[in-house]
Amino acid sequence: MQTRVLTGITTTGTPHLGNYVGAIRPAIAASQRAEVDAFYFMADYHALIKSDDPARIERSRLEIAATWLAAGLDPERVTFYRQSDIPEIPELTWFLTCVTAKGLLNRAHAYKAAVDKNIAEGEDADAGITAGLYMYPVLMAADILAFNAHQVPVGRDQIQHIEMARDIAQRFNHIYGRDFFVLPEALIEDQVATLPGLDGRKMSxxxxxxxxxxxxxxxxxxxxxxxxxxxxxxxxxxxxxxxxxxxxxxxxxxxxxxxxxxxxxxxxxxxxxxxxxxxxxxxxxxxxxxxxxxxxxMAKPAQIEAALQEGARKARAIARPLVAELRDAIGLRSGAAVAVATPAAAATPKSDKPPRFASFRDADGRFRFRLFSGDGDELLLSQPFEDPKAAGVVQKRLRSLGGAAAVVQTSTAGTMLELDGAAVAQLQLGSGEGAADEALARLRQALDQLAAQD
The missing domain is CATH 1.10.240.10 (Tyrosyl-Transfer RNA Synthetase)
Known part of the structure; x- marks a missing residue:
């Protein structure tokens, strides 16, 4: 099993030798290990907290992306993207904001340090402090939880942010009754090399x-x-x-x-x-x-952009289904899904036909199955299996899974139902806006009906 490791790079400056030795080189080396599923993102939303110079942020985004790619980061092997290209992150930030206690944010080190500095200088406690700085820990939690990262490499000064992400994730899971989020762990980088600068102090x-x-x-x-x-x-x-x-x-x-x-x-x-x-x-x-x-x-910025857009596509294939699941859990499911589910639930008596599986053999001799709703609509088409027993094992798992436990991911292969991280069947989508939400709602309903039969 791979460990998902996520690292953010704030886009407010030009990389120097200390950045390379202390962060870039070891991170790229880690990404080449077979057991690591590496996510590297340019934290350009975070940069807005530190800088209001658009030209600086724009230039830094380009230089940092080019630096990581030039230093050997393989975008085919890792997921490399800009934070601002993932709209699910600010949406998730709001979901998490609504369950985060203000008292937790009051204890954040960066906010407290800014307040203490103001008081020491005889200023109002919150002078010059933006809501962006105050909400930084929630945005960082969304960065991590949108991809359910297992580990986040940080220095000791950043451990608190990982602890806060865990607290926020646990509270959301508790309120909505399911473990939507993995609880991330801080990967402490005590051995990271720190280079001296021109004056002997830490290069900075x-x-x-x-x-x-x-x-x-x-x-x-x-x-x-x-x-x-x-x-x-x-x-x-x-x-x-x-x-x-x-x-x-x-x-x-x-x-x-x-x-x-x-x-x-x-x-x-x-x-x-x-x-x-x-x-x-x-x-x-x-x-x-x-x-x-x-x-x-740097002479071909379109090449950098193409790599980042492909990274964003890969990242969104993970974040989009999760956020759709969260929307459903908190009551923000699409109108199309509600319109389909509500009348069906009201009009279908208990004596109606239950969902059913239909097994068959492909032309190439491999085994598959379909899942149909009680009214005959095809909901799932399984992946091909070499052994009919393997197909039967998956069917048995699906009968007891229940709708709430269904994990769905969208990629170039389609919208897939996963078990233990492996795609086992493809959702059969209708046409039009909201088709994916509607198909997922009908699948969850069918899985709930199957589980109730066991």
Whole structure:
């Protein structure tokens, strides 16, 4: 069984070397493991909380997408999308908002820190604090719960947001009587590398001490490396590798043997200028091929857009059925579904024919079945099975499933009923607006009738 892991990237800046080593590189490596179902999204709704500069956000979205793709993220293997391309996320945010206690949001670290800062400066407690900042934890919960992610990699400062997502999910599940949501777990990234910046502090846009990854080209990277602060020891004087930002950065890119050689050179008195040149060449060996891919992608933004739109399609194939199920659960089912279900329930006496299965054999010799409603409408067409016993096992499962437990996913293959994460049958949809909602409502009704017979 795969573990679904979800990571968000806020689109408010240009990626730097620290982002690559601390987040991008390990995330891409994790996505290549067979047991991981990786979701990576650009959190551009979250960016609106931090920036009101449209040009900055637009540029950042493009640069960050190009960076991840150039660094080796495989959009065929993972689900890579923009948050703002998934309309189910803001809809789910509202559903979750309506069950989230205000007291929970009052305890959010970011909100409390902003309030404390205002009070310390003699301002009104909520001065300058937007509802976006206050509601940030609910939007983050929707990001996670829309795809029922099992794990969310975060630093320790973000653990509270995962705990809040769990609290919100549990409350929704309790109110509406079903486990609609998986309770996500924080995947603590204690081992993530943190690079020093130009001034020795943590490399961060906040300190303006970053080394650009791709955007400034090879020349810009070299110029930044040459500005890294060092001590006053002259060429020939031994340097302490363990207190040197150059060695820390070098080690993040080099093999053990290369790192040992650089350590020895520092102890033996290599000049700082020469050491910076060695560092620049080592980083450039890794970064140059990626930069070439980055430049090619930035020259063809349509290629990036196509990858993101395909990612959005894959993401919505999961989020759309879940949100449709939630709408049904909270009383917002479509009028078409209600119009079909209500008269049928009122007009159908208990003595009417129950739903039934019809098994048959395909022309290629494989076994299938159909599920018909009591009035003869086809509701499901099963996948083909090599063994008639396997088809019978699925039928038996469906007889006791019940409508509330039906999991339906929409993809290019159609609208499919799933058992244990595997598609077992295709819903037979009518035509017109609301056809999928109507078909799902009729299927749930039939499954409820079958379960009542057992």
């Amino acid at each position: 846009k906040s300190y303006d001490n970053t080394i650009p990854l791709f955007a400034a080209g090879a020349k810009g990277m070299r110029e930044a490396i040459m500005r890294i602060v060092t001590d006053s020891r002259m060429p020939g004087e031994p340097k302490d590798p363990d207190s040197s930002a150059l060695f820390t950065i070098f080690r993040a890119f080099a093999s053990e043997a290369e790192s040992q050689a650089f350590r020895t050179a520092l102890i033996d008195g290599i000049g700082w200028g020469e050491a910076k040149q060695v560092l620049c060449e080592r980083i450039e060996a890794d970064v140059a091929p990626m930069r070439a891919r980055y430049d090619a992608l």
